Every structure is written in structure tokens, then in C-alpha cells.
Amino acid sequence: MQPPLPAVRLLVPGNIRHNSGGNVYNASLVQGLRRLGVSVAMESVDGAWPVGSSEERRRLAGLLGSGTGTPEQGAGGTVTIVDGLVASGAPEAMEAAAAAGQRPWVLLHMPLLDHPELEIRALAAAAGVICTSGSAAAEIIRRHGLAQVHVALPGTNQAELAKGSEPPYLVSVAALLPNKDQLILLGALAQVTDLPWTAALIGSDEADRDYALEVRAALEEYGLEDRVRLAGELTGQALEDEWHAADMSLLVSKVEAFGMSVTESLAHGIPVVVRSGTGAVEALKLGAPAGDEAALPGAAVVLDRDPAPLAATLRAWLATPELREQWRQAALTGRDLLPGWDATARWVLDTIGGGTPRD
Template identity: 75%
Template sequence: MQPRPSAVRLLVPGNIRHNSGGNVYNAALARGLSQLGVRVDVEPVEGTWPVGNTEERRRLAGLLVRGTGNGDAVTIVDGLIASGAPDALEAAVEGGQRPWILLHMPLIDHPELEIRALRAAAGVICTSGSAAADITRRHGAARVHVALPGTEKAEPAVGSNPPHLLSVAALLPNKDQMLLLGALAQVQDLPWTAALVGSDEADPDYAREVRGALGEYGLEGRVRLAGELRGSALEEQWHAADLSLLVSRVEAFGMAVTESLAHGVPVVVRSGTGAVEALNLGAVDLAAQEGGGSRLPGAAVVLDTDPAPLAAVLRGWLSGPELQAQWRQAALAGRDRLPGWDATARQVLEIIGGPAPGPGHSSERRADGQ
């Protein structure tokens, strides 16, 4: 085991400015490490990541070769930057530096770049078991570790009448809000309201498509496009929620799922994605009860392009008070099973160095002085 580092240099993508799961994880990890007494330097790296252009990769190589200037410090690079720029990591190794990769999601479109980057790194810290399993299956990668996202403590939601449905995700094709709206259009005969909370600037063309679908389905009075919300405005939405949905086509983990469970709000996710792993963190163990097994605080639904299966699940939940109560009870019971961000920071520190100490002074700072 390597000596515990006194400092961590965290390189994060400068081109992802919306409230993504990766950005939330990176910021929370920096705070958590800082509270353990480790100095954290957060350096946003501008570029058209992943992959970037030749000049952006050359600049990244320079940053990595320069290192931290501190003998026992460790550099961690967000996988969105590192996975598509193996030449920069290889240059760092030649220069005597070997950074770690913090992998939020595998780089499916460029496996030939990803495998080189993973091999050049000191090791890979995956933010979900599904991501770790994927890169191990595809690349046979060694030195792969997992540090699951934590959650912030939250007050249980009180819900609404009629039920309020919530989807927290940037308006992006992968998040598949179009499928969600198609499903909601099929249950308009039942009472409910809904809000889509997430940036409409990450993909303006898709956001326009979503707005157009609201009009096409006649959902303008039922579904609110709230944009990206933070702080108390986001908490108000969680406070009013009865059910949340994350139906992404691809999801390494889905931090919106654990955020929902932290508020005691059950979740519907797409089967076959990493969001199922997040949902299972809140599963209630029924092994000691008749029948055994576990009870999910929501459901994982097999979905393709047809919204009908999702609509059927929503109809069953909206018209079934017993199912609503069961999912709600499971979500409330699962709140205490969720790890905190302190656990995430300790896990990362143990991966890159020695055992984590007790909480200490805060020492986080950004490279830009903020």
C-alpha cells in the first residue's frame, strides 16, 4: 500500500457546466477529502472532451507531466478527460508521473483509446460497480476499484395531492425524456402533475424537441419544464414529489436515484442500466421474513422505444394505493442504507494511499483561487 497522500490534484472537465452526476461527484469528493485533512486542488481543464483536439490533448499532457510539485501528492483525472486522451497519460508516464483515472462512465465509442488510457494510469476508480464490470469485461483491465457515490442527508418528502412525479436529469437524448412524455400522455385520464428538472442548454435541439412534444401531447398544463434547479428550489421539488423517474438509455449509476431515496421517494428506472445498482442500494432486506428476498423502493422496467411498458407501470402505481404505500415504505426504510459522501472520500483515499483518518480541517481550494 502506498503512503497516504498529503494532497490530491483533481482534474475535471471544464466543458460540462450543467449539473451532471459527474460534476456533483467530483465536487462532493473534493469536499470529503478536504474534511479528512487532505489538501485538494481542483483544476478545470477546458477542451472538447471526450477525446478533444490535438492542441487540447497536448495541453493536457503538459498539465500531467508537470505533476503536482509535491512528492507524495496524487493526481486524479476525470475519465471524461482521460479516457479519450491516452497519449497525454502516456506522456505523463514517460515524464515520471502516473495519474489515476476517476471513471464515471465508460467511453463506449472509442474503446481503442480507452484501453490505452486505462493501461497507462496508476489505477482506475469507478463510481459504480456496473462501470467497473463493463471495462473489466471489455478490456480485461486490472487495478480497477469502486467508490460508490454518497448521498446528502435530507428530510423525507411529504408528497402532493394529486401525486407529483419528478424527473431530475438534463434534457439530453440519452436521458430519454421523450419516452417519458410518451408514457405520461397515455395516463392523462388519471390525476397527477409532473416536473422535468434539468438543464435545457446542454442540447438545445433536444430541448426544443421536448418542448414540442409537450404541445403535441397536450401536456402543457400537467408537466412543468423547470430547467436546472439547485438548493432550496430543488428541495421544494423533492419535498413535493411522490415518485421519481430516471429512464436513461445508458446510465453508469444514476445519482438522481439515491438522491430520490434520500428523500424517501421511490424511483422507476430502466432495467439493464447502472440505475438499477443505485436502486438496489435502498432495497429492504426481507430475508428474515416469510418468502425472503428483498423489496425494491420502486421498480426497474424493461424499456426500448415504446413508452407503453412505462405507461403501464405508471398506471398501476397511480391507480394502486397499496402499491404506492409499499414503495413509499420501502423508500423510507432504505434511506438509512445509503452511504454518505464521507464514506466515498474514505474509500478513494484508501484506494490511492493509506487508511483514511478521522475528519480534519478543510483544505480544499480551486486552481483558479476560488
Template identity: 60%
Template sequence: MTGSGAGSPAVRLIVPGNVLHNSGGNAYNAALARGLTALGADVDICRIDGTWPVGSEEERRRLAGLLLDGADDVGSAGREATVPPVTIVDGLVALGAPSALEEAAAAGRPAWILVHMQLAEHPDLEGRALAAAAGVICASSTAASELQARHSLLRLNSAGRSTTPIHVALPGTSAAPTAAGSNPPHFLAVAALLPNKDQLLLLKALAGLRDLPWTASLVGSDAADPAYAEAVRSAVTALGLRDRVSVEGELRGPALETEWDRADLSLLISQAETYGMVVTESLARGIPVVVRDGTGAVEALAAGSRGAAEAPDGGGGASALPGAAVVLGTDPAPLERALRRWLSTPELRLRWREAALAARNRLPGWDVTAGTVLDFIAAAG
């Protein structure tokens, strides 16, 4: 594996300055930077403000200028560089600003794009940006498959030759203590309060379980979409769950670790998810997870498993997966049934817990992610 000593390149990582909550993309970028540094790379993190994705004309011009900056102006160690750094741009910034990527490529300074999620609303801009990139690194196989399905030019051009390469560098996982759990069982949903994360559907499912003992915490930013956050808080009251469910807002440090430690089951039922790092963060603590089937969170759920497949509704047969992928639409009943079965079946709780404990020992660390990225860069160089 590439990545230690003098052979490691200087890397400039351009990330959005307008995402202030603790998103999965932000967490990935920060952990990747630490991993690259640990492997000997000189990493410079550049935060660029803007109304990303797409941004204004002025913001896109600033991005183009940053991509074309001279090598002497970069380097976190303050060294005088003679070789331009390898530039990696977060897809939230890059995918809606193809002109900046094209200008950099025309000047012989093509940038890599790190894709956490596709830019579904602007496929034309996305396609142009990807085509102008030195290479594309996706944070999940799901994201890579979606891009290839949307943009066939990324696989073969009209002459039958490969064009922009697409690579996958799965998120790593940091070591964490095993969660102690609670009595009664405690559900934990770690996600910003956003419509895509579908906390309202989760609350409706939990409301149907009031005949069983349990508690739950919703942990995540309530500033990203204040109106939705208020709707979630109102639903807790309207559904009669104030004595069961706490809405904690965004937590960090010891307060977040306390929530992880008391959890018995983690829930991530996003309507769309390219991976879902909170899933592997749960497994790192021996906490099984329920996710929505058909999203990238299913890939994360299997990250530490050995190829076993769970029935979509979480029932039937033995499984080595630490949880279940539930088929969900707008009806909370399937989720309610899956959670009721878990609450009511000690054998199932034990099986999922044992699978989660086994998975935590097989999860790759961020050193693997960083080394994979360096390998991609070296192969392209």
C-alpha cells in the same frame, strides 16, 4: 479507513471545464473533493478546458503538461510541496487522451483515472489510457464490469499477472429532509434534457395516463442539447400535457428543494446509465424511483436495500426495493403500465414509500466514498 490527519496525501483532481450543466459526474467530483478535504487531504481541483472527450492535439498537449507539472506548483493551501500530489483525472478528459497518460507514466508520474462512464466510441483510446493509469476508480460496479468486459488486459496480462487495478467507489449521498409529497401525486424527473435521458418516451407514457389524477415536473438543463430540449417542450403541447407537465430547466437551491419536496415518485429512464446519482438523491428524501432495467440505475435503486429483487415490470410479489426497474425499448406502454399500477394501487404506493424511507437510513455518505478512494491510493503507494 484511511483519511484523516497528517497521513492523508495531497490530491490533484483534474476535471473537464466544458461540462457546464449539473451532471452526475460534476456532482460526484465536487462531493468527492469535499469528502477528501474533510478527511484531511489537501485537494486541488484543476479544470481543464477542451472539446473532451478526445479533445484537440493542442488540448491533449496541455493535459500532458498539467500531468507533468512540478509538485512545487500545486497545493490548494499554497504550501511548498516536496512530494508530488496524487493526480486523479476525470475519465471524460483522460480516456480519449492516452498519449498524455502514457507520457506521464513514462516520466514516473502516472495518474489515476476516475471513470463515470466508458468512452464507447473509442475503445482503442480508452484501453491505452487505462493501461497507462496508476489505477482506475469507477463510480459504480456497472462501470467497472463494462470496462473489464471491454478490456481484458485490465484483469490479466499475457503472463497471467494483474495489470491496471480497477476499483469501485460508489457515490455517497448527502442527508436530506423527507419529501412531503403532493395530492394529486407528483412525478419528478431530474435529468438534463438529452436524448439518452429519453424524456420524449416518458411524455408519451404520461399521455396515456390522462384519465388519472397526477402532475409532473421535468427538471434539468435545457442548454446541453437545445434541439432536443425544444422537442421535449413541443411534445408537452402536442400530447395535451400543458396542464399536467412543467418543464422547469435546471434548478438549484431552494427552487430545486421545492421540487424534491412535492415529489411522490422519481423517474430515471435513461437509455444508458452507469449509476444514476439522482436515484439515491431521491431515496435520501424517501422518494421511490422507477428506472430502466438493464442500466446502472438498477444498482443505485438497490443501494439502500437488503438484497431484495423487484420484478422487471414492477409487478408481482412483495419486494423490499423502493420502486421498480421497467424493461423498456422504444414503446412507452410498459412504462405507462407500471405508472398506472402505482397510481391505481394504494398498497403499492405505500410499500414503495416505506421501502424508500427504510433505504434512506442505510445509504452511505460521501465520507465513505472519500475514505474508500484514500484507501485505494494508500494501498497502491
């Protein structure tokens, strides 16, 4: 007999206002859970997360203990899930909830790099940890040796096939942030200006205004103003129009737990170039038949500070029609291999005890 469905309360950071992967995941998870018949309340928690002030952590403890915003409790009870960006830097709040018999789950998008001593306490106080990528789960297990770590990969919405452009149009969908390393991408593009192409950096320029100024200065220094457009943050049809025109996308973050723009690109039949050694490789491999490295719908490039390896990959793709067609066909195949958001919601629901346990 199917166990009764719990109600779910999801606490998310209120200080991340740009269109981040975590925000997209959280909103899509809520929609997926509701399609499964789960009553869900998503509650924004104000604070300078991931650590916040002592007052903000105190308010979080009160929030976890009070049940404020909890949906009407059904037969399956109410399960609280806290975004890792809120929970990982606030162990006192998590420990207080555990001591009161109200252990919340943690939905962890990426490890808390700067405060592992806080993270281990917070995660140890949780009922369990749900990571949004295998790479994040492996890192958490490596760092802390936790046993109750589960994975619920991001889903992907069905999308129309991209038509592409002439000359080839390259897009990078990520907020302008130092970790996303748009500067190395511009450095690589500056080395292939003898070939025809155009490009766009699509993402918020408000998340780190100083870095956005560096990106603008680099555009001018490289003389790329006529080739590369800073599109700002786009959503809805405006973003779809960009995908429709694209021939390749790039995500060259220094650190990436997964990289949802990778699977979003593949959903449109667009191959992707990512940085080797990051979780974006895991996302890219979702678009390849299991174990078939030769069928990757794009490439993982080993990068440090020198843009030359990325420039070499771009040059090979731009100058070789056969390679472009090979990657395009691999991306088309990959579209059918991507999980949907209903699968993500089911993984989460099964993990917190609201469905049939997974194998």
C-alpha cells in the same frame, strides 16, 4: 501506524457546465476528502472532451507533466486523479505522464462508448482506475480485461423527508439529453392522462438545445402543457422544494452508469422508477436490504422504444394506493442504507494509498 496523507490534485472537464452527476460527484468527493484532512486542488481542464483537439490533448500532457495547480506536497506526496471524461480520449497525454514516472489515476464515471481503442490505451497508462459504480467497473473489465479497477460508489447527503402532493407529483431530475430519454417518459405520461397527477422535468435545457426543442414539441403534441412543467436546471433550495413536493421520481436513461438522482430521491424517502439493464438499477438496489428484490423502493422497467411498459407501471402506481404506500415504506427504509460522501472519500483515499486498505 497510519500512513501519511497524500495531497490530491483532481483534473476535471471544463466543458461540462450543467449540473451533471459527474460534476456533483467530483465536487462532493473534494469536500469529503477535505473533511478527512486531505489537501485537495480541483483544476478545470479546457477542451472539447471526451476526445478534444490535438492541441487540447497536448496541453493536457503538459499539465500532467508540469504539476501546475498541485497543492503543496505533504509527507504523503501528491496524487493526480483525472476525470475519465478527460483522460479516456487522450491516451498520448496519459502515456507521456507514465513515461515520465508520473502515472495519474483515472476517476471513471462511465465508459467512453465511441472510442474504445483510445480508452484502453489511456486506462492502461494509469496507476489505476476508480469507477463510480459497479456497473461501470464491470463494463471496463469486460471490455479491456484490466486488473487495477476499483469502485467508489457515490455518496448521498442527508435530506429531509418529502411531504408529497395531492394529486401525486412526479419528477425526473436529469438534463434534457437524448440519452436521458424524456421523450419516452412523456409518451408514457400521455397514456395515463385519465388519472390525476402532475409532473416536472428538472434539468438543463442548454446541454442539447435541439433535443430540448423536441421535448417541448412533444409536450405540445401530447397536450401535456398543463400537466408537465419544464423546470430547467435547479439547485439549492429550489431543488429541495421540488423534492419536498414529490411522490415519485423517474430516471429512464438509455445508458446510465449509476444515476445519482436515484439515491438523492431515496434520501428524501421518494421511490424511483428506472430503466432495467442500466446502472440506475444498482443505485436503486442500494435502497433495498441486501438480496431482497421484493423490497426495492420502486421498480426497474424493461424498455425499448415503446412507452407502454412504463405507462403500465405508472398506471398501477397511480391507481393502487396500497402499492404507493408499499413503495413509500420501502423508500423510507432505504434512506438508512445509503452511504454518505465521507464513505466515498474514504474509499478513494484508501485506494490511492492514503489509508487502511479495504477488505
